[in-house]
Amino acid sequence: MTTNGTTNGDFDYSIHPPIANDKITLYVKTANPTNTANTLKPLILLEALQIPHHIHIIISTSNETWFHKINPYKMVPAMEDPLPSAQSVNLFDSSACLLYLAEKWDKEGVFSGKGDKERGAVMSWLMGYTAGLGATGKTWLMLLPKLPADSDALAILVGWIRKDYDVLEARLSEADQEWIALGDRPTIADFAIWPHANAKVAAMAKIEFGEWPRLKGWSERIAELGYVRKAVDRVGAFGHGGS
Ligand SMILES: N[C@@H](CCC(=O)N[C@@H](CS)C(=O)NCC(=O)O)C(=O)O
Structure with a gap:
């Protein structure tokens, strides 16, 4: 069973507050509609592998200077x-x-790949995403509230998101490819990609997710996984009474 707790409150901004010394701590922020996508990824794996952990909410990533060392x-x-x-x-x-948690707690390679061929695929899709859709999606999400809806910059970023969706659609169109990296099961590559490739994100970007039917189906399959549902529920409640 997952054990966790939440700490925040009064502290000197330069002093590391007390955290659990017997389990991993995941640093998160109070949830808002655009800041949970990246936090969701390790949380999914923590849930999937039932890794005991502690949640610590960072109130201000700028002011809490102790956090800058982390x-x-x-x-x-x-x-x-x-x-x-x-x-x-x-x-x-x-x-x-994701990689650290998988190396330490997924010794069987269920979520990170068994053997060279599977591990190569998982790493490639994870890193391809990290340098591509991950970076684009993050920039787009950060600019979304700051730029006019019809700005050229947002249109360019949405164009790049569409191109990444094309790559993922082609991958999922290969024979027996139910998941992005491996054919038969979801991995940390799927967990990384999903928060930036789903109907909610597509709607925010004003793109019709149905244009990528296989990606849409994959996204719906991920959303139905029990540990993903749990992580989604939890991440949205951080700072709002959830832990
Ligand atoms: N490449 C990083 C991006 C992390 C990121 O963009 N985090 C956002 C929230 S999703 C953040 O902490 N922004 C600063 C803030 O909200 O104070 C990752 O994948 O972890």
Whole structure:
């Protein structure tokens, strides 16, 4: 069973607040409609593998200077893994978090691939996404509230998102390819991609998700996985009474 708790509250902005020393801590922010996509990814794997963890809400990624040592980019998600040797491991970027969790807790390679061929596919699709749709999607989400809806910059970014959707549609059109990296089961590549490839994101970008029928079907399959549903429910409640 997943064990977790939440800490926030009064602290000196430069002093690392107390966190659990017997389980991994996932740093998150109070949820709003555009800041949960990246945090959702490691949370899905924490749920899928039932990894005991603690949630810590960062109130201000700018002001809480202690956090800058955990993630110099001052963003969530980030993680801290306490080691028995007293030195903890700091992790940042959702893809790094996924890889770290998988290496440590998915020894069978269920979500990260068994053997060279599967691992090669999982890593390639994860990294292809991280450098592509992940970066584009993040920039687009950050600019969305700041630019006029008809701005050229937003149109260019949406064009790039469409091109990434084309690549994913072609992948899912290959024989027996039910999931992005592996044919027979979802992996950390699917968990990374899904928060930026679903009907809700498409609607925000004002694109018709039905143009990519296989991607739409894949997205619906991911959404139905029990551990994904749990992670989605939890991420939306961070800072609003959820932990
Ligand atoms: N490449 C990073 C991007 C992380 C990112 O964009 N995080 C956003 C929230 S989704 C953030 O923390 N923004 C600063 C803030 O909200 O204070 C990742 O995949 O983890």
